[in-house]
Amino acid sequence: MNIATLFKLVPDLVEELEIDAGGTSLDMTWLRLIISEFDDHAIEQAILLKERSAAQVTVIAPGVEGVDEVLFTAAAKGADRLIKLIGDFEAGVNNHSLARAIVTFLKDLQPDLILTGVQAHNDLDGSLGPLVAGFLGIPYVGYVSGVTLSNGKVIAQKEYPGGLIARIEVDLPAVLGIQAAEKPPRYVAVSKVRQAMQTAIIEEHKVGSLDPTGGIPVERMFKPEAGTRAMIIEGDEREIASRLIEIFKEVGVL
Amino acid sequence: MNKDIYVLIEHLQGRVADISYIMLAAARTLVQDTGGEIVGILLGYDVQNLASNLAADRVVYVDHPALAEFTSDGYQYVLADLIAENKPRAVLFGNTSIGHDVANILSSRLELPMVSSCQTILSGGKFVSQICGGKIMAETSPPGMTTLVTMIPGGFKPEEGQSETAPNIITYTPPALDDLRVSVKGYVEPEPGDVDITKEPILIAVGRGIQNQDNIELAEELAKAIGGVVCASRPVVDQGWLPISRLVGKSGNKVKPKLYLALGISGAPEHVEGMVDSNTIIAINSDATAPIFDIAKYGAVIDMLDLIEVLTEQIQAAKG
Amino acid sequence: MPAASISDRLFYAKVISVTPHGERLDLCLQCGMCSGICPYGFGMDFPPHALIAELRANEVDPILESDRIWLCMSCFACTSVCPAQIPLTTGLLATVKTEMILKGKVPTELQTALENTLRYGNSLGKSPRKRAEWSQDLPSKVPILAETKEPVEILWFVGDYASYHPRIQPVSRAMAKILQALGVHFAILGPEESSDGDVQCLAGERGLFEMLAQKNGKAFGKYQFKEIITTDPHAYNVIKNEYPKLGFSYPIKHYTQFLTERLDQIRPLMRKPLMYRMAYHDPCCIGRANNNNVYEEPRQILKSIPGAELIEMPHNRSNSICCGGGGGGNWLDGFVWERTHARITEWRVREAIAAGAEVLAVACPYEPPRFEDAAKMVQGDGKLVVKDIAELLAEAMES
Numbered sequence: 001m002n003i004a005t006l007f008k009l010v011p012d013l014v015e016e017l018e019i020d021a022g023g024t025s026l027d028m029t030w031l032r033l034i035i036s037e038f039d040d041h042a043i044e045q046a047i048l049l050k051e052r053s054a055a056q057v058t059v060i061a062p063g064v065e066g067v068d069e070v071l072f073t074a075a076a077k078g079a080d081r082l083i084k085l086i087g088d089f090e091a092g093v094n095n096h097s098l099a100r101a102i103v104t105f106l107k108d109l110q111p112d113l114i115l116t117g118v119q120a121h122n123d124l125d126g127s128l129g130p131l132v133a134g135f136l137g138i139p140y141v142g143y144v145s146g147v148t149l150s151n152g153k154v155i156a157q158k159e160y161p162g163g164l165i166a167r168i169e170v171d172l173p174a175v176l177g178i179q180a181a182e183k184p185p186r187y188v189a190v191s192k193v194r195q196a197m198q199t200a201i202i203e204e205h206k207v208g209s210l211d212p213t214g215g216i217p218v219e220r221m222f223k224p225e226a227g228t229r230a231m232i233i234e235g236d237e238r239e240i241a242s243r244l245i246e247i248f249k250e251v252g253v254l
Numbered sequence: 255m256n257k258d259i260y261v262l263i264e265h266l267q268g269r270v271a272d273i274s275y276i277m278l279a280a281a282r283t284l285v286q287d288t289g290g291e292i293v294g295i296l297l298g299y300d301v302q303n304l305a306s307n308l309a310a311d312r313v314v315y316v317d318h319p320a321l322a323e324f325t326s327d328g329y330q331y332v333l334a335d336l337i338a339e340n341k342p343r344a345v346l347f348g349n350t351s352i353g354h355d356v357a358n359i360l361s362s363r364l365e366l367p368m369v370s371s372c373q374t375i376l377s378g379g380k381f382v383s384q385i386c387g388g389k390i391m392a393e394t395s396p397p398g399m400t401t402l403v404t405m406i407p408g409g410f411k412p413e414e415g416q417s418e419t420a421p422n423i424i425t426y427t428p429p430a431l432d433d434l435r436v437s438v439k440g441y442v443e444p445e446p447g448d449v450d451i452t453k454e455p456i457l458i459a460v461g462r463g464i465q466n467q468d469n470i471e472l473a474e475e476l477a478k479a480i481g482g483v484v485c486a487s488r489p490v491v492d493q494g495w496l497p498i499s500r501l502v503g504k505s506g507n508k509v510k511p512k513l514y515l516a517l518g519i520s521g522a523p524e525h526v527e528g529m530v531d532s533n534t535i536i537a538i539n540s541d542a543t544a545p546i547f548d549i550a551k552y553g554a555v556i557d558m559l560d561l562i563e564v565l566t567e568q569i570q571a572a573k574g
Numbered sequence: 575m576p577a578a579s580i581s582d583r584l585f586y587a588k589v590i591s592v593t594p595h596g597e598r599l600d601l602c603l604q605c606g607m608c609s610g611i612c613p614y615g616f617g618m619d620f621p622p623h624a625l626i627a628e629l630r631a632n633e634v635d636p637i638l639e640s641d642r643i644w645l646c647m648s649c650f651a652c653t654s655v656c657p658a659q660i661p662l663t664t665g666l667l668a669t670v671k672t673e674m675i676l677k678g679k680v681p682t683e684l685q686t687a688l689e690n691t692l693r694y695g696n697s698l699g700k701s702p703r704k705r706a707e708w709s710q711d712l713p714s715k716v717p718i719l720a721e722t723k724e725p726v727e728i729l730w731f732v733g734d735y736a737s738y739h740p741r742i743q744p745v746s747r748a749m750a751k752i753l754q755a756l757g758v759h760f761a762i763l764g765p766e767e768s769s770d771g772d773v774q775c776l777a778g779e780r781g782l783f784e785m786l787a788q789k790n791g792k793a794f795g796k797y798q799f800k801e802i803i804t805t806d807p808h809a810y811n812v813i814k815n816e817y818p819k820l821g822f823s824y825p826i827k828h829y830t831q832f833l834t835e836r837l838d839q840i841r842p843l844m845r846k847p848l849m850y851r852m853a854y855h856d857p858c859c860i861g862r863a864n865n866n867n868v869y870e871e872p873r874q875i876l877k878s879i880p881g882a883e884l885i886e887m888p889h890n891r892s893n894s895i896c897c898g899g900g901g902g903g904n905w906l907d908g909f910v911w912e913r914t915h916a917r918i919t920e921w922r923v924r925e926a927i928a929a930g931a932e933v934l935a936v937a938c939p940y941e942p943p944r945f946e947d948a949a950k951m952v953q954g955d956g957k958l959v960v961k962d963i964a965e966l967l968a969e970a971m972e973s
Contacts, residue, residue, distance in 0.1 A: 017390060119354065123371065124369065134360065139435040142351065161455065166440070187689070189672075213365070213367075219393045221393075224389075230550035233554045237565075240556060251512060252272055252276075252407045462950060492911060523698075
């Protein structure tokens with residue numbers, strides 16, 4: 001079984017985010033990139049499937065600064081092939097561009113199963129996984145927290161609010177959007193990653209010009225008003241409770 | 255392209271999800287300036303009754319046994335048909351396990367523009383999306399073709415999308431639905447005793463301010479009233495008053511619920527690390543200088559034990 | 575039962591070969607002193623002496639299957655009592671932990687701390703760019719070497735917790751004020767400083783430790799200074815004992831040693847008497863760890879504070895009770911509680927209270943949050959206060 005895992009790097013929210021001079025995108029100067037959290041789970045899920053069955057795992061990502069270390073870390077965890085897509089990715093591309101680029105490679109690879117994070121925090125024009133499924137014309141199930149291979153198909157555990165889970169049977173080939181791997185992403189010792197840097201090979205695959213059609217140009221990007229200290233509710237316990245009820249309704253929990 | 259706004263009505267196990275009403279309210283803003291109708295799209299099997307309080311100008315109801323459970327295939331085939339035939343100005347989907355599964359795949363399949371995480375719609379029809387963990391807002395305008403939009407809560411209230419009178423319901427015959435590649439085999443209900451607090455949307459968190467084990471019951475009652483779950487900071491778990499599965503913080507769970515009500519929690523970094531990404535944090539602490547107030551959106555300086563029972567009563571009253 | 579052939583005992587041989595003085599493992603008589611004094615030995619499947627027995631019998635799998643080794647706080651108690659002077663903490667335990675880490679078997683909370691250290695250069699997961707923010711609001715700016723570039727007498731290695739943790743930043747500010755009052759020509763590395771790597775090293779992440787040591791070593795090499803001082807016992811321990819093995823040798827003092835040398839200068843500046851009855855908690859890492867033996871200097875400083883009374887707890891100096899924060903323990907309180915229902919930190923706080931202390935004086939950045947949390951649980955609204963020696967000095971120096 002041939003499993004492809006897609007990941008992308010997104011802005012690390014530990015650092016301050018600033019808007020660039022043009023006012024429509026993020027200032028890349030101090031931006032650090034980190035693997036999208038759900039994509040990390042997708043890699044873990046792929047490795048878990050490999051450990052349970054005879055599967056080959058290919059990890060695919062756009063070539064941006066810092067991606068090599070993530071690819072080598074995936075190899076240290078057990079990924080078999082590392083694919084770096086070479087194209088005009090540095091300035092930041094939307095998911096439609098990335099999906100189209102990945103699809104050209106996937107058409108050659110012909111994986112049975114494609115795993116990727118269900119979404120990424122910087123998604124503005126949809127999410128990579130289902131976009132890829134749409135371009136390939138294959139089925140998609142998202143919010144997946146468990147995957148079992150079963151007679152040439154997969155059973156995906158799909159999460160709904162409130163802890164409800166649906167068991168969904170999906171024909172292969174398919175794309176699954178991972179919400180959580182069955183186990184949290186494993187730890188890889190730094191020395192093992194260093195070792196992978198010596199022994200694993202990153203295959204570079206050129207993609208043509210990128211096509212962002214499907215995304216909508218941002219007219220204005222801005223930071224919401226900085227939250228300061230909490231808005232203090234005054235009054236006695238009845239008045240406080242009353243205001244809290246209103247807040248609960250505004251937030252959508254009551 | 256007509257001026258109508260389609261809203262995919264999300265429902266599960268016989269209940270319409272709040273996001274559906276929120277989207278209907280959002281659609282109202284869109285049609286206000288430029289005309290057109292709000293059309294609720296309801297797919298299912300024998301669920302006509304769910305349309306009764308939708309604040310839509312009309313509802314297109316697609317009834318088919320293959321739609322009895324939500325599947326991305328069933329829904330995408332029907333919607334693709336509807337969109338191709340009618341070319342609405344926009345289609346709103348929830349950014350949820352239902353809406354997200356369908357919207358994206360339609361964008362690439364049908365080559366339609368898409369914008370995600372839309373929270374508000376400005377008059378004039380600009381979409382305002384919230385991304386990057388809430389740190390960044392992005393404004394976009396719908397281009398001149400059917401635009402697919404996934405929405406998150408926060409900009410509109412569900413009540414604004416509810417109606418006293420039932421809308422006009424039109425049935426629609428779906429395309430062939432016998433070739434679905436995705437099928438539901440069953441559901442797994444959550445275990446009653448077994449709580450995974452990281453999946454809960456409402457958390458009632460207790461800290462030292464709870465003072466003793468007996469008072470935990472008060473927190474449980476509050477949680478039950480509001481539909482949430484009790485969690486705790488380390489001192490409470492260390493005492494054995496709650497199991498470690500309920501621990502939030504550096505040595506415990508990281509949570510991101512919709513609502514985090516912190517009762518008698520000071521806000522030490524070890525705890526904050528586990529819950530700072532919560533959507534709305536409300537802090538109740540008798541110490542006005544407690545650091546929890548630095549990260550909470552709302553707060554009240556009062557002993558949690560003075561507030562908790564009154565709050566529970568009022569919640570029970572509000573729920574009727 | 576036939577003795578396992580020596581050549582079969584690969585892992586045992588490995589431990590011996592990777593540790594300085596590792597051959598002393600052969601001298602173990604199975605006396606059990608180590609396991610007896612280990613604060614969490616009762617909870618381990620293989621406390622130190624049993625670990626040696628298992629390895630000699632070549633039973634490596636049961637060791638790797640158990641997660642109880644993570645109860646080890648790297649407190650060096652076992653090492654300090656071993657009659658054969660076997661390097662238990664840095665050799666045996668750290669090597670077994672390394673093996674577990676190589677297999678990805680590490681408790682989740684510790685995993686996060688390690689991943690944060692790798693990515694951000696600190697275990698708290700804070701932006702490295704903000705490492706010197708604690709020093710920005712002071713009346714007198716703390717010089718950062720990358721900005722001033724000038725030679726200094728003292729490079730002050732601040733450390734992760736002292737830089738980022740809200741409870742410890744005041745300790746750092748107090749220390750800065752003391753150094754400035756003494757006219758010491760010092761500077762810090764600021765954003766160029768990475769985690770010292772002591773905890774990561776003792777927790778078995780050799781690769782990560784070496785990376786950190788290389789980074790810090792490279793930063794040290796860029797500047798001119800006479801010696802390093804640090805407010806962090808872990809930094810003291812690792813820079814003194816491990817960095818030289820990687821080629822980075824610098825004279826280093828714990829801040830209590832540095833200040834003791836200047837007590838004559840400090841005394842006249844302490845105009846405000848502190849009427850506290852204090853007990854001093856000996857941190858493992860400047861004390862019995864690697865025979866660093868810094869015991870008397872902190873006490874000399876505390877005794878010199880006008881009005882202060884210094885008492886001793888029953889466990890002091892080389893048999894001090896660890897605060898529970900070493901070797902990864904700082905992130906494993908939940909893990910430890912689940913397995914032992916014992917809190918070493920509370921034990922120590924109870925001891926301080928029983929000895930009659932009003933103030934527990936500490937000299938390690940992990941300790942104030944740990945002891946303050948424990949104090950809350952042990953005494954409810956009780957009065958034991960936890961203060962770093964630097965805070966006490968700064969308080970006495972207030973005008």
